[in-house]
Amino acid sequence: MARREKTSRQEAKEYVLKIAREHGVKFIRLWFSDILGMLKSFAITVAELPRALEEGMGFDGSSIEGFARIDESDMIALPDPDTFQLLPWRPQERHGVARMFCDILKPGGEPFDGDPRLALKRNLKRAADLGYIYYVGPELEYFYFKDAQGTVPLDVGGYFDMMPLDMASDIRRDTVLTLDEMGIDVEYSHHEVAPSQHEIDMRYTDALTMADSVMTYRLVVKEIAMKHGVYASFMPKPMSGINGSGMHVHQSLFKGKRNAFFDAKDKYFLSKTARCFIAGLLKHAPEITAVTSQWINSYKRLVPGYEAPVYLSWARRNRADLIRVPEYKPGREEATRIEYRSPDPACNPYLTFSVMLAAGLEGIEKNYEAPEPVEENVYEMSEEKRKARGINTLPASLDEAIQLTEKSKVVRKALGDHIFNAFIKNKKIECDLYRTQVTDYELKRYLPIL
Numbered sequence: 001m002a003r004r005e006k007t008s009r010q011e012a013k014e015y016v017l018k019i020a021r022e023h024g025v026k027f028i029r030l031w032f033s034d035i036l037g038m039l040k041s042f043a044i045t046v047a048e049l050p051r052a053l054e055e056g057m058g059f060d061g062s063s064i065e066g067f068a069r070i071d072e073s074d075m076i077a078l079p080d081p082d083t084f085q086l087l088p089w090r091p092q093e094r095h096g097v098a099r100m101f102c103d104i105l106k107p108g109g110e111p112f113d114g115d116p117r118l119a120l121k122r123n124l125k126r127a128a129d130l131g132y133i134y135y136v137g138p139e140l141e142y143f144y145f146k147d148a149q150g151t152v153p154l155d156v157g158g159y160f161d162m163m164p165l166d167m168a169s170d171i172r173r174d175t176v177l178t179l180d181e182m183g184i185d186v187e188y189s190h191h192e193v194a195p196s197q198h199e200i201d202m203r204y205t206d207a208l209t210m211a212d213s214v215m216t217y218r219l220v221v222k223e224i225a226m227k228h229g230v231y232a233s234f235m236p237k238p239m240s241g242i243n244g245s246g247m248h249v250h251q252s253l254f255k256g257k258r259n260a261f262f263d264a265k266d267k268y269f270l271s272k273t274a275r276c277f278i279a280g281l282l283k284h285a286p287e288i289t290a291v292t293s294q295w296i297n298s299y300k301r302l303v304p305g306y307e308a309p310v311y312l313s314w315a316r317r318n319r320a321d322l323i324r325v326p327e328y329k330p331g332r333e334e335a336t337r338i339e340y341r342s343p344d345p346a347c348n349p350y351l352t353f354s355v356m357l358a359a360g361l362e363g364i365e366k367n368y369e370a371p372e373p374v375e376e377n378v379y380e381m382s383e384e385k386r387k388a389r390g391i392n393t394l395p396a397s398l399d400e401a402i403q404l405t406e407k408s409k410v411v412r413k414a415l416g417d418h419i420f421n422a423f424i425k426n427k428k429i430e431c432d433l434y435r436t437q438v439t440d441y442e443l444k445r446y447l448p449i450l
Helices: 009-022 046-055 116-129 167-181 207-227 272-293 349-367 381-388 396-407 407-433 440-446
Strands: 024-034 039-047 059-060 075-078 096-106 133-144 188-190 197-202 232-233 247-255 338-340
Touching: 009 024, 024 046, 024 440, 039 046, 039 059, 039 207, 059 396, 096 116, 096 247, 116 133, 116 207, 116 338, 116 407, 133 272, 133 349, 167 188, 188 440, 197 207, 197 381, 197 396, 197 407, 207 232, 207 349, 247 349, 272 338, 272 349, 272 407, 349 407, 396 407, 407 440
Parallel strands: 024 096
Antiparallel strands: 024 039, 059 075, 075 096, 133 197, 133 232, 133 247, 188 197, 247 338
């Protein structure tokens, strides 16, 4: 399907009905996210499509993580016609399948506060009220393994390695072609640092479109891997001793067609707005980390010695810092952006973009002052020197991160009470379940000696 500009809802609905007829679509999958970023879906037939576009389709919300209690379970999924796309891996000639992302409503038609997509829309409105459009370009890393039962890699390549054609090269190529068919522009694809680790970078766009694209991307990567008989994983740290998978997020604010982060007179080409945004991210990073790195396993990645950042600092060249200002095209207004490096690809993109934007806007609205960039290697600094320069660290565990998030007014405001409370509750349960497990490490370490 060709890409198209967003239109009025009525025009979009008419377009969807027309394309569905022309392509012989028989089933439409209605997609939405729970609070953890897990993709949820149910299918309707094309005969139900006109009613779905007008009224939405009812479903039981009590079975969706973070949605509703059993006594208030009725929910409505209202498809967003601007997100209609054919699924290329499904049959095309007859009985084609398409998808649309949905906004979740209460039975009376009011927006449902537990919908992650709504949370992002609210934060984007906050930015819009200040005159800004929020653009993001995430870089999602992932691994290919022989199956889902273990971590046997497909290759032993490294960063940007160009090896003779192998299975991973074909899988990645097919994935890029499928993303393109679904209207998702890809800028780069390459082998990453660790064996069997890969990355496909989507071209930056507005944050809501990108959050939908991240959800689509993760499914496409897994679907195409499965077609090739292998397993793709977005687990942040599936193997010890090598780099984990991150989701570095490039971001900028625009006012109309002008980049609000750009200042031609500044030695770093950063405006005061950009510096305040950086300051907001640095100040609030510890309390938003439970959202950007939401799993127990996420904190196996966020340790010193690898590319994942641990220290709260920013720089232009140093990739060890939490925030980096890329220098690929210095002085180019449209290319000026900041890169936030701690999120991982197993996050909920709607909530992650929400809290990052909220932290940055907090810095702008309250005129935070960014510290000077740290161009030295923070890992090699002594603890005393880091302390003297006021360089603190991200939380070291999910339990620690949740304690910080629970006290955060910025995160509560960004997510809304419903999602905030449900998210905290879910993560505390996860911490408790993990704490009571007896691991292989403990058995190997202690059983022979105790």
